Amino acid sequence: MAACKPQIEKERDNYPCQGNxxxxxxxxxxxxxxxxxxxxxxxxxxxxxxxxxxxxxxxxxxxxxxxxxxxxxxxxxxxxxxxxxxxxxxxxxxxxxxxxxxxxxxxxxxxxxxxxxxxxxxxxxxxxxxxxxxxxxxxxxxxxxxxxxxxxxxxxxxxxxxxxxxxxxxxxxxxxxxxxxxxxxxxxxxxxVDLSKFSTPVAEKGSVRAALGIDPDDVVITCVAELNENKNHAFLLDAWRAFIRRYGHGHLLLVGSGEKMVVLQQRVEQERIPRVHFLGYRRNVPQILRETDIVTLVSKREGLPKSIMEAMAAGKPVVATNVRGNRDLVEHGKTGLLVELGDVDGLAAAIEKLVSNPEQRASMGAAGREKIQDYSxxxxxxxxxxxxxxxxx
Known part of the structure; x- marks a missing residue:
């Protein structure tokens, strides 16, 4: 900065001095x-x-x-x-x-x-x-x-x-x-987060589940995040592959686009990982969350993730990595479950725990909706x- 100062002083008069x-x-x-x-x-x-x-x-x-x-x-x-x-x-x-x-x-x-x-x-x-x-x-x-x-x-x-x-x-x-x-x-x-978009269901055209061929009784787990390295979808797919071997009626929705989309799609196809749906960029996230049972976010780092705030506004339990930002929102055992980065078995077990316990999903979702009022x-x-x-x- 010191080296720049003479030039800055020289050019001071070249800049407008009044804002409008x-x-x-x-x-x-x-x-x-x-x-x-x-x-x-x-x-x-x-x-x-x-x-x-x-x-x-x-x-x-x-x-x-x-x-x-x-x-x-x-x-x-x-x-x-x-x-x-x-x-x-x-x-x-x-x-x-x-x-x-x-x-x-x-x-x-x-x-x-x-x-x-x-x-x-x-x-x-x-x-x-x-x-x-x-x-x-x-x-x-x-x-x-x-x-x-x-x-x-x-x-x-x-x-x-x-x-x-x-x-x-x-x-x-x-x-x-x-x-x-x-x-x-x-x-x-x-x-x-605009709570009005999530608190009161509105008339919407079509069902996300129906469009994807998902049975009304199947459990839907959704991740809303840009498909990039930080959002850590590879870790989520590792856990999903382990989970789906034990539970045959779940669907994973990946909402978002990004540089990793093609790589992740190729992996799902090559490894034949079942019931993974790439939805791309969507403007109807509130509707998708209303038709979701569990929301997950497994980022390596976060500030304060809007996708978790929206999940809580929709009254959904959250499974997230125990990193800064996520843990500011998710209270382990109350509004969702936190897992450690890289713990594939732990992530799969957390998903399975909520999938098998509808009452806990409902109570965590209600607690999340209450907490998120401060983040409106x-x-x-x-x-x-x-x-x-x-x-x-």
């Missing part, structure tokens, strides 16, 4: 913004701000953000910190920030957040908020993650006016980075409105 009611969201991909942040964009629009977004559309869903009246710019970020495309992304974002001045910039996802925070400060933008959807450094993370991501966050801390976290472990790590609770560190209840979208919007107001004064 504009807020920018930055993330690596539009998929992330479409899945989690449209309600917050609408909140800011209702407050009278023009909302803009900068991300890569490589994974789609840019049109979903644009449909909400958000001006979207294409910036070719890659998720990997080693991606060469991030050099071009840096240049394009810098050009945008030299042309526009924002009253607030809200950044997400590690790579885009790092570059966005640095460029926001060197182009003299308004305050910068960063939502950490699960730091990539965490208890049990590879040493490489700590070397790269922890040190990156230490470097970026001075460029961060406000840090928003979603789980207890990240809150503790944020304080180690020098952030102070209530001053520039805020704990919110995730990205929120309405509550989170109130929390975020207070944070936005603080920085938009």
């Amino acid at each position: 009611g504009k807020v920018l969201f930055i993330a690596s991909v539009y998929t992330h913004l479409a899945a989690f942040h449209i309600p917050f964009m609408k909140l800011l629009q209702e407050k009278g701000y023009e909302v803009y977004a900068a991300a890569s559309s490589a994974e789609g869903h840019k049109e979903d953000v644009e449909a909400e009246g958000v001006t979207c710019w294409e910036v070719p970020f890659t998720r990997s910190p080693y991606g060469s495309a991030n050099v071009l992304a840096y240049r394009q974002l810098r050009a945008l920030l030299k042309e526009h001045r924002f009253d607030l910039i809200h950044v997400h996802t590690p790579v885009a957040a790092f570059l966005g925070r640095y460029l926001a400060k060197t182009t003299y933008q308004g305050p910068v908020l960063y939502t950490a959807h699960g730091f990539h450094f965490y208890k049990g993370a590879p040493r490489r993650n700590w070397l790269i991501y922890y040190n990156a966050e230490r470097l970026a801390a001075p460029w961060t006016d406000g840090l928003i976290v979603m789980n207890g472990e990240d809150f503790d790590n944020a304080r180690r980075l020098g952030f102070e609770a209530g001053k520039n560190l805020f704990y919110v209840h995730g990205v929120g 979208l309405e509550k989170v919007l109130t929390e975020m409105a207070a944070i936005y107001d603080r920085y938009l004064e």
Whole structure:
């Protein structure tokens, strides 16, 4: 940073100095913004701000953000910190920030957040908020993650006016980075879940079970997650193969798309793993969950997973890996069951335990529905409105 300072001072006069009611969201991909942040964009629009977004559309869903009246710019970020495309992304974002001045910039996802925070400060933008959807450094993370991501966050801390976290472990790590609770560190209840979509059944066209040829009496286990390495579907398939040998009337629904889809489909076909259904990206997740008996998520790491929140809102028990984020939501033995990463037999046994005990499924589902009230979208919007107001004064 010291080497950049003379150039920054020299170019100070090249940047607009007055804001005109504009807020920018930055993330690596539009998929992330479409899945989690449209309600917050609408909140800011209702407050009278023009909302803009900068991300890569490589994974789609840019049109979903644009449909909400958000001006979207294409910036070719890659998720990997080693991606060469991030050099071009840096240049394009810098050009945008030299042309526009924002009253607030809200950044997400590690790579885009790092570059966005640095460029926001060197182009003299308004305050910068960063939502950490699960730091990539965490208890049990590879040493490489700590070397790269922890040190990156230490470097970026001075460029961060406000840090928003979603789980207890990240809150503790944020304080180690020098952030102070209530001053520039805020704990919110995730990205929120719209309880109205899950609490009252609505008239829907067709049955998911009927479309898939699933008998009404068969047990359905559903995993809603992007098909990538972190979501750990290979581990789930290992356990499913062990479980299905003992129980012949279960179906596993994998909802989501991603880079691992073809590999996972090939494995299911080659190993002849029965009753696994790849549903791809779906917009009718509430309906799928209503027709589900058990929800599972076996990620290697999480921030505060929306899929578990939605499962709890639908009154379903959850089987999840005992990792940060998951255990912030799932109370073992009360709202679901937690299993250790890599414990194939333990995961299969947890699924079997709930499959064979409908009464326990019902009681855990009811407990989850009660707990998730604190994570409602309405509550989170109130929390975020207070944070936005603080920085938009």
